Structures are given as C-alpha cells and as structure tokens.
Amino acid sequence: MGTFNFLIFLVFTSTFLYTTYSSNNIPVQQTKQTNPVVYIFEYLTGPNVTTTIIAGKSTGEATMKVPNIIEFGTVAVFDYIVKEGASEESKEIGRAQGYYMNSQLDGKAMFMSFSLIFNDGEFKGSTLQFQGSDIYTTEQRELAVVSGTGAFRFVRGYVIMESIEFVDPRIVVGANITLIH
DSSP: OOOHHHHHHHHHHHHHHHHSSSSSOOOOOOOEEEEOOOEEEEEEETTTOOOOEOOOOEEEEEEEEOOOTTTOOOEEEEEEEEEEESSSEEEHHHHHHEEEEEEETSSEEEEEEEEEEEEETTTTTTTEEEEEEEEEEEEEEEEEEEEEEEGGGGGGEEEEEEEEEEEEEEEEEEEEEEEEE
C-alpha cells in the first residue's frame, strides 16, 4: 500500500508542477530595441585635454621622450564629453570614461573598454559598458555593448562609431548604438 500511495503522490506532484510552471504560464518579459545616437568629444591638447597616456614606448629625442599612442603597447585613459549633437554647442548628456591600448603590431588598432555614463537626458542615471577593437584607420568601427545599469540592465548590443570631425585639438565621433533589453 505504501508504494501505491507514493506513486499517487508522485503523479499528483508532477501534474501540479507541470501545470504551474509550464511555459504557457510563466510570464515572458518582452524585449525592446533602443537606438540612441550620441557624439563623443575628445580633446587632444589645450586646457580641456580628455586623454592621457599612462604607459608606452617612449619616442622622440632624448630630451623629450613622450609615449606615442600609435606605438604598439601604449596605454591611455580617457574621460570624454558626450553630447546629444555633433556641434560644440550641443547639450552635454554624459561622459565616456575608460581606457584603450594600442594592441596591433602596426599601431593601427586600439583595444577599448569604457563606460558611457548618462548624466542628463532621457537615460540620466544609466550606464552602458563597451568593449572591443577600434581600428581607427577605418571609416566605421564596431564595438560590443557588454553590460549596462539603470534603464539598460541585462542589455546586449553593439555600437557603430564613425569619426565625424578631426579639427585639432578636437575629434568628434558619432556613436550609433543598437540595444536589446
């Protein structure tokens, strides 16, 4: 009789668990696609420099050995200004903070890892984390979106970056971001 009761209990429990947790009853979170476009401003010289080289092979004359970012192995950190438009007068909506290192023997590609921190606008308080190879000699570069916070928790996606302007001492890069979250 004990085996029979156990079998009835097992069938009842299995049926209950199946009907309770079957795929038709579990709420599925709908994913959405978001496509923000931002503009990243890098200042190479002057009082508003946004990049500094922290390690690298020194080049130049003996009296002025300065690491050069186009040398393999050079590492730089940055704190770029992020704006909603490509003009200098555009509204600042965040910062892009991270590092890059020259990771290609011929000096034509950087490995980048950085956070885009939204300080204003629609995504204020949220962040996105990017990582990948920036082959800066190409017209368009693609990096992966590997994580996010705030409005972008559990995000995945990519960014297409394109140099918009290079007028010394400023570089403006357009970032067309595609996110699934």
